[in-house]
Amino acid sequence: MLAETICCAVSAAGLAAAAATAYRRRFLAATRVAAYALVPLGLVLTGAVEWLAGTAFSPVAWAGFGLLGAAWLLLAGARAVERRRGRRIPGAERPDPPAVGTARPAPAAGRSRTDGRAPADDFGEIEAILKKHGI
Template identity: 65%
Template sequence: MLAETICSAVSAAGLGIAAITAYRKRFLAAARIAAYALVPLGLVMTGAVAWVADALSFSPVVWAGFGVLGAAWLLLLSTRAVERRRAGRPGVAGGAEPRAVAPGAPVPSRTVTAKPRSAPSADDDFGDIEAILKKHGI
């Protein structure tokens, strides 16, 4: 009786944490927390907590408990699959989203073309510095 109460309380606390996590817009983490929180409840409902003392009975609550355990397992698998798919996308980790390019459009190159310079002179260097200062209004 005490073990069932503790397992139910742990499940309720875990589902509360999952709700708070979902409120913070972290749905993948919330689904994973909910899946872990449902495991003790499923174990209580299946009678696995008192499995040693009693034999498995064919009550609807026991089979509903197996259903809860299956739902928790499916949640865990689906969140891991989504996480693996996100890890493979370029630009997701850095926070920048990739730009859409129309099919058949030329891909812009990143090469910078510059005219070749001759040996730098002191006047040329000061001219660049003066241009920068003027640009900033100094």
Template identity: 65%
Template structure:
């Protein structure tokens, strides 16, 4: 109830300032001030202020924020532990089995071993060289 009264008073004061600006023939400024002044009034009329005030003063809502914070800290701590294990070379589950082959569309035959062929060696930039020669560069 108090939040709604404050928002309504702010809206009334803002509309008064807009009226004074319009009286001074600053219509663009007066319109802008009126638009800002109507925002708190619209929030009161939609019930958003009541919802925000109810959430801000609710112990259950704050407990929920606390639970979310604890969950976030748990996620961060597990990531830190994983990074330490990876940096030390600790025992971890490999992402791919050691003898697994590459996907069918991959230019590599086995994981970590480049396949011999046209993509090996200095032919990586042959397409780029052809385009540059075509344009005389």
């Protein structure tokens, strides 16, 4: 009962903060604050708070969380060892390395752009814009 009261008070305070933010014409931020403020109220209405309170004080639940953590550590450790040894991990495709001695074709002299224009053409455009504005 206490947890539900606290969640409702947090939601009410959050909605008040959202209203104050909206009053300052920061509607996007107010929407975000309102969304976060409605989460505790939603948890109360779905019964998740009661479940969470029952789980937090259950030794069986904590043993289950410990086993899940141990399983995660074992999987992460096995993956790290596989990576260190250089074995391929099933489902993880690696691209083939480029062949030795292959190089990109060099661009034509004075043509460093991909559209084929010389870099000097850019300065002409810039000069035209500056002249247009009287600079």
